[in-house]
Amino acid sequence: GGVITVDPGYKNTGSCESAITFLDGEKGVLRYRGYSIEELAEKADFLEVVYLLIFGELPTVSQLEKFENDIKENSLVDDDVRKILEAFPKNAHPMGVLSSLTSALTAFNPISVNIESQEDMYNAIVTILGKFPLLVGWTMRKKKGLHLNYGKKSLGYVENIMYLMFKQPNEEFEVNPIIKDALDKLLILHADHEQNCSTSTVRIVGSSHAGLFASLSAGISALWGPLHGGANQAVLEMLEAIKADGGDTKKYMAKAKDKSDPFRLMGFGHRVYKNFDPRARIIKKAADEVLGDLGISDPILDIARGLEKEALEDPYFVDRKLYPNVDFYSGIIYRAMDIPVEMFTVMFALGRLPGWIAQWREMRLRKEPIGRPRQVYIGENQRAFKTINER
Ligand code: CMC
Structure with missing residues (x-):
C-alpha cells in the first residue's frame, strides 16, 4: 500500500461526493439541493424540505400528499415499544432513550434491514418518518410524567x-400558530x-x-455529545449558570479564553463556518420574534x-473566527415553547432525521464501499509473550 497520512478529526479529508447540501464556511452560505436556507426557512414547510432532501426535488401537490399519507400510515408502534420505554428510569437522558427506541424498532420492522430494492428503501424511510415523532413525543411525555398518547x-x-408533545389530558388541543x-x-x-x-456516523454504519x-440510532448517539448536538442543552445550562x-x-468570557480552564463558550465556533453561521442569524431573529409574540421576557x-x-x-474570538452557531x-426558543432542557438535543434529532435519511439513501444508491479508514501504527514492535508469572 501507499503512504497513509493521518488527518485527526478529518479536518481536511472528504469522505464522499454528495449532491444534498452545499456549505461555504468562509462565506456563511448553506443550501439544501441548491435552495438557500434563508428562502427555505421563510417559505417552505418542514415536510416539503424532508421530501426535497431525500428525493432531490421539491414535491408537487400530489407527491407531497402521497408522501404525507404514507408517513401517516406508519404512525403507530407495536405496544411492546411502549413497554421498552416504560422500563427506562424516569431520569434517563432522553437522547439515550431515543437512540435505544430507534434501534429497538428494527426488531418490530425487520424489513428495514434487508434493503434490496428502491421500494424497500422507500418503505423503511416512511416507516421511520412516521414513527420517530411518536418516539420523540413519548420520550418527552415520559419525562413530564404524562400518559403516552398516539x-x-x-x-x-x-x-x-x-x-x-403537548397534548394535555382532558384539554382541547389547539395549534398555537406562533x-x-x-x-x-x-x-x-x-x-x-x-x-x-x-451524519458521517450514519453513512459509515450504513455502509x-x-x-x-x-x-440512525448510531447517528443519534453521535449527536448527543456536547461538542455536537448536545451543545444546545449545554448552552442553556451555561446561560443559567451565568445568571445564577x-x-x-465578562467572567465567563475570561474562562473561555483561559487555556488552563476546560470551559468553552458553548454555542460558539464551528469546524466549517469561519463566518457567521447563517442558521444562527435566522434563529436569533426567530428567538426575538417568538418571545415577543408570546409575550415572554427571558x-x-x-x-x-x-x-x-x-x-x-x-x-x-475574532482571531479564531468563532461565531455563534446554530445551537x-x-x-x-425551545424553552419558550415549554420544552425541557434535556429534550433540546432530541429536537435537534427530530430536525436532522431527514438529513440522515437522505445521506444514507444517497450512500446506498451510489453503492459506496464499506467505510474503513486506515491508521498509522505507533505501538510496540513485535514482542515475545511472557506467562503471567514471568511478568
Ligand atoms: N470557546 C472557546 N474557545 C474555542 C471555542 C469555544 N466555543 N471553540 C473553539 N475554540 C478555540 C479552541 O480552543 C482553539 O483555540 P487554539 O487555536 O488557541 O487552540 C480554536 O478555537 C480552534 O478550535 P478547535 O477546537 O480546534 O476547532 P474544531 O473545529 O476542532 O471544533 C467545535 C469545533 C464546534 C467543536 C468547537 O468550536 C467547540 O467546541 N464549540 C463549542 C461547542 C459547540 O457549540 N458545538 C456545536 C457545534 S455547531 C452544530 C452542532 O454540531 O451541533
Missing part, C-alpha cells in the same frame, strides 16, 4: 409533533448539514449494510445577547 391523522406533520411556525423553521434549519459527526434504523452567578458575562436572552456582543468584539439561540 398522534392525530387529521393534523399535518409538524402539528402532529406538537400534539404528541409555536408551529417557529418549530417548522427550527426543524428546517436543522434538517441537514453535510458530513458532520452524526456495512446494517439497517436504516440501526444506522450574578450575570457576569433574562437568559439578554445574557446570550451580551455574550455574543462581547465575543464578536473580542480579539480571541446558541435555539434553546431559548
Whole structure:
C-alpha cells in the first residue's frame, strides 16, 4: 500500500461526493439541493424540505400528499415499544432513550434491514418518518410524567409533533400558530448539514449494510455529545449558570479564553463556518420574534445577547473566527415553547432525521464501499509473550 497520512478529526479529508447540501464556511452560505436556507426557512414547510432532501426535488401537490399519507400510515408502534420505554428510569437522558427506541424498532420492522430494492428503501424511510415523532413525543411525555398518547391523522406533520408533545389530558388541543411556525423553521434549519459527526456516523454504519434504523440510532448517539448536538442543552445550562452567578458575562468570557480552564463558550465556533453561521442569524431573529409574540421576557436572552456582543468584539474570538452557531439561540426558543432542557438535543434529532435519511439513501444508491479508514501504527514492535508469572 501507499503512504497513509493521518488527518485527526478529518479536518481536511472528504469522505464522499454528495449532491444534498452545499456549505461555504468562509462565506456563511448553506443550501439544501441548491435552495438557500434563508428562502427555505421563510417559505417552505418542514415536510416539503424532508421530501426535497431525500428525493432531490421539491414535491408537487400530489407527491407531497402521497408522501404525507404514507408517513401517516406508519404512525403507530407495536405496544411492546411502549413497554421498552416504560422500563427506562424516569431520569434517563432522553437522547439515550431515543437512540435505544430507534434501534429497538428494527426488531418490530425487520424489513428495514434487508434493503434490496428502491421500494424497500422507500418503505423503511416512511416507516421511520412516521414513527420517530411518536418516539420523540413519548420520550418527552415520559419525562413530564404524562400518559403516552398516539398522534392525530387529521393534523399535518409538524402539528402532529406538537400534539404528541403537548397534548394535555382532558384539554382541547389547539395549534398555537406562533409555536408551529417557529418549530417548522427550527426543524428546517436543522434538517441537514453535510458530513458532520452524526451524519458521517450514519453513512459509515450504513455502509456495512446494517439497517436504516440501526444506522440512525448510531447517528443519534453521535449527536448527543456536547461538542455536537448536545451543545444546545449545554448552552442553556451555561446561560443559567451565568445568571445564577450574578450575570457576569465578562467572567465567563475570561474562562473561555483561559487555556488552563476546560470551559468553552458553548454555542460558539464551528469546524466549517469561519463566518457567521447563517442558521444562527435566522434563529436569533426567530428567538426575538417568538418571545415577543408570546409575550415572554427571558433574562437568559439578554445574557446570550451580551455574550455574543462581547465575543464578536473580542480579539480571541475574532482571531479564531468563532461565531455563534446554530445551537446558541435555539434553546431559548425551545424553552419558550415549554420544552425541557434535556429534550433540546432530541429536537435537534427530530430536525436532522431527514438529513440522515437522505445521506444514507444517497450512500446506498451510489453503492459506496464499506467505510474503513486506515491508521498509522505507533505501538510496540513485535514482542515475545511472557506467562503471567514471568511478568
Ligand atoms: N470557546 C472557546 N474557545 C474555542 C471555542 C469555544 N466555543 N471553540 C473553539 N475554540 C478555540 C479552541 O480552543 C482553539 O483555540 P487554539 O487555536 O488557541 O487552540 C480554536 O478555537 C480552534 O478550535 P478547535 O477546537 O480546534 O476547532 P474544531 O473545529 O476542532 O471544533 C467545535 C469545533 C464546534 C467543536 C468547537 O468550536 C467547540 O467546541 N464549540 C463549542 C461547542 C459547540 O457549540 N458545538 C456545536 C457545534 S455547531 C452544530 C452542532 O454540531 O451541533
